[in-house]
Amino acid sequence: MKTLFTFLLLTITITAMTQTKNPNYDAELAKTLGGDDYGMKKYIFVMLKTGSNTTAEKAERDSLFRGHLDNIHRLVEENKLIVAGPLGKNDKTYRGIFILNVTTIEEASQLLDTDPAVKEKLLEAEIIEWYGSAALPEYLKASDKIWKEKP
DSSP: OHHHHHHHHHHHHHHHOOOOOOOOOOOHHHHHTOOOTSEEEEEEEEEEEEEHHHHHHHHHHHHHHHHHHHHHHHHHHHOEEEEEEEEOOOOEEEEEEEEESSHHHHHHHHTTTTOHHHHHTEEEEEEEEEEEEETTGGGHHTTTTTSSOOO
């Protein structure tokens, strides 16, 4: 028992000694962004895949994808969508990704229901909880300053 106690005490001491404090830590910013002690928080990661609707005519597909892009811009403005983008050609039918600034699968599903391309099954969404940097939304401030034309 004494050996176990000594081992646990040594482990705790070593762990405490190896942790470093961040001299740049901004408690107010961390709180504003919802960051935990590690500067991280939960998001929802969405993998968009080719959907089951293969019968839509070109004009309908074009309209639905226009609505998809408009919906992306709306979700960004509402601070609900942090990352969005298409993927290159691949053999898995993966089309794009979203990182949603929400914490539950249910809320993510409700947001995805507002996307015309998902709603009409041109795209299918796989929804996964993800733990990432709480600072991720901060890149949007710079992002809005570097595009010339809106897609």
